[in-house]
Amino acid sequence: MKKLFATLMILLTGLTATAKGADMSNAKVLVVYFSRTGEQYSVGNITEGNTAIVAKMIAEKTKGDLFEIKLKNDAYPTEYHPLTEVAKQEKKANARPEIIGKVDNFADYDVVFIGSPNWWSDMPMAVYTFMEQYDWTGKKVAPFVTHEGSGLSSIPSSIEKTTKAEVLKGFSLYGHEAQNEREDSKIKVDSWLEKLGF
Numbered sequence: 308m309k310k311l312f313a314t315l316m317i318l319l320t321g322l323t324a325t326a327k328g329a330d331m332s333n334a335k336v337l338v339v340y341f342s343r344t345g346e347q348y349s350v351g352n353i354t355e356g357n358t359a360i361v362a363k364m365i366a367e368k369t370k371g372d373l374f375e376i377k378l379k380n381d382a383y384p385t386e387y388h389p390l391t392e393v394a395k396q397e398k399k400a401n402a403r404p405e406i407i408g409k410v411d412n413f414a415d416y417d418v419v420f421i422g423s424p425n426w427w428s429d430m431p432m433a434v435y436t437f438m439e440q441y442d443w444t445g446k447k448v449a450p451f452v453t454h455e456g457s458g459l460s461s462i463p464s465s466i467e468k469t470t471k472a473e474v475l476k477g478f479s480l481y482g483h484e485a486q487n488e489r490e491d492s493k494i495k496v497d498s499w500l501e502k503l504g505f
């Protein structure tokens with residue numbers, strides 16, 4: 308009887324651990340993101356990008372370091388429609404716009420969150436410029452996306468293809484929700500992070 312009880316307890320503990328996922332409380336976290344200010348779909352002129360808002364929420368809960376992907380020569384239009392045209396051309400050309408800055412001690416991070424707006428069902432090409440600059444061996448990558456209807460699209464698999472790292476369950480949120488419903492957004496972000504083990 309004692310033995311049966313012990314076996315059941317071991318089984319139960321195992322099941323609970325699986326349901327909760329990995330324990331990430333000691334993971335060293337980097338939150339990388341690309342985000343635009345200016346005129347955006349459904350939110351008008353914004354001074355803090357939608358993806359930037361989510362990135363900061365993630366960094367706060369995971370005690371992660373933030374890194375913003377910024378273009379070296381930022382000639383993107385600040386109006387929404389002209390920007391969509393430029394972005395379309397860049398995607399078509401599979402461009403790699405130059406970016407500035409480097410993450411110090413990239414090798415030290417266990418988990419890297421990659422945040423991006425959904426641009427034409429993909430990421431801005433500058434995110435690929437970023438990913439191709441680093442060695443992702445042994446890292447876990449968690450994708451997050453803000454969008455206005457397309458969700459994650461195939462962004463997680465593009466990240467997997469480029470980094471060859473282990474990609475964790477991704478998260479997507481409407482850009483206007485991140486911008487205008489911060490408390491509700493934070494609840495959703497935190498719930499995703501808790502499922503990942505944070």
Ligand SMILES: Cc1cc2nc3c(=O)[nH]c(=O)nc-3n(C[C@H](O)[C@H](O)[C@H](O)COP(=O)(O)O)c2cc1C
Pocket residue numbers: 341342343344347348355356357358359387390391392394395423424425426427428429453454455456457458481482483
């Ligand atoms: C160039 C461009 C292309 C976009 N393409 C899509 C798209 O294909 N699907 C979608 O749901 N939203 C699309 N959007 C909307 C953005 O994903 C959304 O507004 C996002 O929250 C912007 O994030 P940011 O403020 O961090 O840059 C596009 C926006 C831009 C500027």
